[in-house]
Amino acid sequence: MSLLDPVYRLFESWIDPFKPRQDYEPPNRLLAYVWYYVGQAKWAFAAMLLYGFLNAVIEASLFTFVGKTVDILAAAETSGIKAQGWSGLAQNHGWQLLVMLGVVAAGRGIVIAYGALIEEQVIVPGFFTMMRWQSHKHVIAQSLGFFQNDLSGRIAQKVFQGGQATGDMMIALLQIIWFIAVYAATTLTLLSSLDIRLGGVVVLWIIAFVVIARKYVPLIRHHGKLTAEAGSLLTGRMVDGYSNIVTVKLHGASSSEEHFIREAMVGQYEALKKFTRALSGVRISLSSVSGLMIAMIGWLSIDLWLAGEISTGSVAFALALTLRLNLLLGRLMGNLNGFFRSAGTAQNTMELVAQPLGLLDAPDARPLEYSEGHIEVRNLKFHYGKGSGVIDRLSLDIRPGEKIGLVGPSGAGKSTLVNLLLRFHDIEGGQILFDGQDIAKVTQDSLRSRFSLVQQETALFHRSVRENIAYGRPGASADEVIAAAKKAHA
Structure with missing residues (x-):
């Protein structure tokens, strides 16, 4: 000293x-x-x-x-x-x-x-x-x-x-x-x-x-x-x-x-x-x-x-x-x-x-209140700002516990729909509801914390395996991390 x-x-x-x-x-x-x-x-x-x-x-x-x-x-x-x-x-x-x-x-x-x-x-x-x-x-x-x-x-x-x-x-x-x-x-x-x-x-x-x-x-x-x-x-x-x-x-x-x-x-x-x-x-x-x-x-x-x-x-x-x-x-x-x-x-x-944020929470946005996991897509429109194409007037009703598969050629909008459900982009028309709540009116972090997404490409941080598994839940215990790894057959 x-x-x-x-x-x-x-x-x-x-x-x-x-x-x-x-x-x-x-x-x-x-x-x-x-x-x-x-x-x-x-x-x-x-x-x-x-x-x-x-x-x-x-x-x-x-x-x-x-x-x-x-x-x-x-x-x-x-x-x-x-x-x-x-x-x-x-x-x-x-x-x-x-x-x-x-x-x-x-x-x-x-x-x-x-x-x-x-x-x-x-x-x-x-x-x-x-x-x-x-x-x-x-x-x-x-x-x-x-x-x-x-x-x-x-x-x-x-x-x-x-x-x-x-x-x-x-x-x-x-x-x-x-x-x-x-x-x-x-x-x-x-x-x-x-x-x-x-x-x-x-x-x-x-x-x-x-x-x-x-x-x-x-x-x-x-x-x-x-x-x-x-x-x-x-x-x-x-x-x-x-x-x-x-x-x-x-x-x-x-x-x-x-x-x-x-x-x-x-x-x-x-x-x-x-x-x-x-x-x-x-x-x-x-x-x-x-x-x-x-x-x-x-x-x-x-x-x-x-x-x-x-x-x-x-x-x-x-x-x-x-x-x-x-x-x-x-x-x-x-x-x-x-x-x-x-x-x-x-x-x-x-x-x-200094670029303004491209995607903001609504001024009165509240945390998402989760009850059962019911997703509704109503007359959804999204064209990446081009006026047409990708998704036009799509409606879906995904009930709690239901498993669905989206099938279509490359570029049909399958990944785009997932990104819209997570509100990575703002939709250009229609509504997406999660347990009856418009996702545009809830905070982004609270919405995404309710989803688990397996991406098309493997993404690993340069950190320990445990830190990667628990990334979405920083406070997870060792037992919870091990259980998650077993469920993923890791």
Whole structure:
């Protein structure tokens, strides 16, 4: 057990990822979608915002300290304080050195520890898991058709990646982009305090950066979204093939499966090339502008020093601050790339997760009241939304205990009728009654809990045999599980 465990637990308790909600359906617009989840952890992200500000101010202060230290040492050498050693420095500049030491040795460490705890103990485990859980809760409530019309691997990937992509996007925005924005503003203020012309060069630098960003950011965002979608499709196809590997092997379909995967991989490859071209363009443009601005600030600083308007320490401070700003702006563009890559993934996830539920319980739906198991189908119509075909004006009366067989060619609607009895789809006309209750007016879970369905294909979860047998009755005893297995001749 670590001495820091109580501190970790304190921060980890900020977000309860499994806290129930009335509604799990997020908005289908990106900003509203992000805020739907971020708003549930707003204090954690506000703490991250504060960290970005404090970290930027301290970072800029370090270079101020470098300049101050150079000036103190230069003055000590010319005034004879150097000969007095540490006692002379302490007597003449003790408070300045003490403040700088306190910020570097203690203040900076505290701020960085605070930021690490917010990111690693609050955002990553709490927010990521909360978003994944709530996305899963909404997706798992979707209709059967939702899952039949997409690849299971792709759905799972989007649900899992959505939490990380949105969290990474917010961390990049508040911890990195915000940090660099504050640092740039601090640099502008400090250099302007030396000479307004130095501040003017920084302003030109920032304007050039904004122009470059305005040109490339939309491109990066667009191609980031396309790359994320292509990657999701590729993953879905690969998982689909691996999940059905027996079918692939039995039919000798390795070649056709390879072509199917290659087609998706080529699409992802082409999308990725366009995305990386935009990244290269922005890096080249930014590097050219930054080189020119560093040279201008260096030349102007030396010119001011020659004119006696700034000290040697100020030159060192200005150049160090400028070089650091150059590194941070380069890092900013890289993080903007990551930010929009994450935004593309988040938007791609949103388009799946934020879909309204396709099959809802009626507002006044009640649990099914079982009495004897009498099923009535009255003038049933169902055409899969095509206007005709499949089932038209079908009526059945299945009495309690009665066994019936449905016979017909493939596509006649036998499986469709079973799916309608279970309300996997809403009927387009007529009624289905269970013990006199319209199944459209009872809850879906209570209806399906009264049916036992042997499907055409074998479906096993990657869990124990007992868990598979008892899936419909999680509280079943060992004896009940064994009895069920014997009845099924398992």
